[in-house]
Amino acid sequence: MVEAEELKVKSFITKHNNEKKALIxxxxDIQAEYNYLPQEALKIVSVxxxxxxxxxxxxxxxxxxxxLEPRGQHLITVCLGTACHVRGGPKILEEFERKLNIRPGETTEDCQFSLDTVACLGCCAIGPVVVAxxxxxxxxxxxxVDSIxxxxRKKEKKNEEHQKN
Ligand code: FES
Incomplete structure (x- = not known):
């Protein structure tokens, strides 16, 4: 990990007063910064x-x-709990798999999207539910699926344009 990145990770730790109870x-903070927890960052936290x-x-x-694995910029989670399952959750998952060419737990080659499933999101009445x-x-x-x-993808472009300005 380059020095600037090390400093960034250390700043997350000092922000929480180096307290063990602030581990989560x-x-x-690290997950939000990198979209996953790089091993090097965890070593710094450990020390x-x-x-x-x-x-x-x-x-x-x-x-x-x-x-612990690199994730895409966007995380798509398809609910496959019983209520969502009977209302077509698996077909929706299949469509995401087809469009993105990945399986649950995987990330697209361009690191744009990761796909995941969940057993229930606690809002069964509005299923099938997808969280993006x-x-x-x-x-x-x-x-x-397409519009999601x-x-x-658009959100990301807007963010990029916002950062340029
Ligand atoms: S089964 Fe999908 S929200 Fe409960």
Missing amino acids: AILQ CLDIPLIDIIGVATFYRAFS DGDYYAQTTIRS LKKH
């Missing part, structure tokens, strides 16, 4: 907080929000 918050690396990895693998970058899409159909992907 620190991991959230600074004096927590064994194996324990940090244990925490990181316990929570679904964290990923934290936005919930209710009563989705196969036809929703387009919308989130």
Whole structure:
């Protein structure tokens, strides 16, 4: 990890006063920055907080929000819980797989999209549900897939333009 990146990771740690109890918050900051938890960053956290690396990895693998593998800019999660399943969740997942050419747990080659599934999001009445970058899409159909992907690709362009200005 280059020095600037090391400093960035250390700034996440000092922001939380180097407190061990802030481990999850620190991991959230790292995840938000890199879209996953790079091994090098976890080593820095381990040294600074004096927590064994194996324990940090244990925490990181316990929570679904964290990923130890690089993730795409956009995370698409398709609910396959019972209610969403009977309303067509698997067909929607298949359509995402087809459009993105990846399977759940994978990331597209251009690192734009990662695909995931979940057992239930707790909002069964509006299923089938898809979550894209934290936005919930209710009563989705196969036809929703294209517009969800387009919308989130557009968001990224808007963000890029915003950063240029
Ligand atoms: S089964 Fe999909 S939200 Fe509950």
